[in-house]
Amino acid sequence: MTRWLLGILGVLGVILASAGIAGRAEIGLADFERVLSAIPVTASARALTALDRALRQEGFPATDVQRLFERLLATSAAAPDKEAVVLTIVAALEDDIPVDGLLNKAFEGLARGVSLGPLYQLLQQRLRILVEVRYLLFGKSIFRVSAGTTTSAGASALPAGRFDALLSQLGDAVGDYLESGGSPHDGQSIYQNTSARLTNLRGSVLVPADVDLVLGRVGPEDLTRVVLAALN
Amino acid sequence: MNTDPLEALLREALRQEVSSLAGSLGGLEERIAEELADRAPRRGWIDGLKQLAAPTRAARLGQVAVVAATAAAFLIVGAIVGKDLPLVGSRPKAESREAMLRATAENELLFVLPALHAEDVSVVGSFNDWEPTPLSDEDGDGIWTARVTVPPGRYEYAFVIDGRWWGQDPLADEYVRSFGEYSSVRYVGGGGDGV
Numbered sequence: 001m002t003r004w005l006l007g008i009l010g011v012l013g014v015i016l017a018s019a020g021i022a023g024r025a026e027i028g029l030a031d032f033e034r035v036l037s038a039i040p041v042t043a044s045a046r047a048l049t050a051l052d053r054a055l056r057q058e059g060f061p062a063t064d065v066q067r068l069f070e071r072l073l074a075t076s077a078a079a080p081d082k083e084a085v086v087l088t089i090v091a092a093l094e095d096d097i098p099v100d101g102l103l104n105k106a107f108e109g110l111a112r113g114v115s116l117g118p119l120y121q122l123l124q125q126r127l128r129i130l131v132e133v134r135y136l137l138f139g140k141s142i143f144r145v146s147a148g149t150t151t152s153a154g155a156s157a158l159p160a161g162r163f164d165a166l167l168s169q170l171g172d173a174v175g176d177y178l179e180s181g182g183s184p185h186d187g188q189s190i191y192q193n194t195s196a197r198l199t200n201l202r203g204s205v206l207v208p209a210d211v212d213l214v215l216g217r218v219g220p221e222d223l224t225r226v227v228l229a230a231l232n
Numbered sequence: 233m234n235t236d237p238l239e240a241l242l243r244e245a246l247r248q249e250v251s252s253l254a255g256s257l258g259g260l261e262e263r264i265a266e267e268l269a270d271r272a273p274r275r276g277w278i279d280g281l282k283q284l285a286a287p288t289r290a291a292r293l294g295q296v297a298v299v300a301a302t303a304a305a306f307l308i309v310g311a312i313v314g315k316d317l318p319l320v321g322s323r324p325k326a327e328s329r330e331a332m333l334r335a336t337a338e339n340e341l342l343f344v345l346p347a348l349h350a351e352d353v354s355v356v357g358s359f360n361d362w363e364p365t366p367l368s369d370e371d372g373d374g375i376w377t378a379r380v381t382v383p384p385g386r387y388e389y390a391f392v393i394d395g396r397w398w399g400q401d402p403l404a405d406e407y408v409r410s411f412g413e414y415s416s417v418r419y420v421g422g423g424g425d426g427v
Contacts, residue, residue, distance in 0.1 A: 067361060104358045105410075108388070111362035112397070112411050122411075169386075180409040197386070200405070204384035204421035 081116035187220035357389025384421025
């Protein structure tokens with residue numbers, strides 16, 4: 001009986017050890033350090049601090065971030081231009097802004113052969129929009145909270161993943177509207193585009209109650225203010 | 233019976249799709265063939281492609297017509313097949329939108345692109361970090377296809393045809409302009425009560 005137990009424990013140990021090795025095979029700080037020094041990024045200490053913090057957070061797309069840095073490294077652009085893009089992502093991480101949309105735009109821009117200058121400008125605008133959208137959500141008493149945190153009456157506390165998904169989609173919708181040539185002064189159109197995006201994602205990447213919450217509290221005038229603040 | 237190139241290509245592509253689902257779709261292939269045969273003649277696909285590259289106002293109207301005609305063809309099929317075939321038209325109505333959501337319940341993006349004389353076709357998008365995923369045309373009929381399994385979400389993409397980007401897929405749910413060019417967008421999944 002004891003031999004059986006020892007055998008089972010041994011097998012479990014092997015499985016756990018394998019899982020540990022596999023886990024370490026994922027992207028780690030050393031991988032970021034290697035690519036940042038190769039670019040090279042002069043503010044690497046700042047970048048690594050932000051990345052180290054991000055690696056400990058659930059949902060951080062480490063593989064995509066690493067892949068973006070690798071692609072930047074492979075481009076023939078000047079190192080300061082590459083660093084500007086890197087630090088845009090770093091700034092988002094430092095401010096707890098979800099980076100999925102920024103990464104997607106960066107990947108697309110690189111694939112389309114866009115110069116890093118215009119790409120940086122666009123990423124900066126997207127980041128400003130995300131920041132302003134987050135202020136808007138906070139102003140509407142929609143907060144990002146950790147498990148177990150209590151909030152005041154009337155406030156809606158969403159788990160970090162759900163809040164980030166909302167913020168990311170709202171920011172992307174506003175950013176896409178502007179990039180598609182939409183007027184920053186046409187709040188009704190901004191709202192319609194944003195509302196359509198959230199509705200289409202209702203039940204897939206967004207929780208229906210969260211979509212209802214945002215659409216119930218955010219109006220066209222709010223989104224106009226977001227756009228104008230981001231552009232100024 | 234109309235036998236213009238687009239008709240033939242669509243019929244063949246649909247025949248292959250339906251054949252792959254034949255076990256659960258008794259008599260469907262015949263119904264689709266009848267539906268396509270009954271449609272009015274349309275402008276040839278080659279002419280449509282020529283107009284896509286033309287800069288005049290009339291050509292732009294033609295471009296819209298080509299896109300609309302192709303979308304209409306797939307909408308007809310979508311209306312017949314309903315939930316069982318993941319083909320939808322551009323900006324679908326509510327009911328066809330629902331059909332699409334059911335069709336994509338398995339989280340699959342199906343790309344279908346007629347490109348008669350192309351030698352290399354791929355799709356780039358937010359689902360593959362904008363790195364090319366090749367489309368295949370194994371039987372050489374000019375219909376290039378690819379299937380990609382993805383999590384539920386919103387996906388931007390563009391086709392790359394012999395090195396040239398083309399971002400206005402008639403099967404897209406919507407288009408966005410990105411870096412001054414069009415990208416297509418498709419939504420996958422949705423309609424549930426949670427994430």
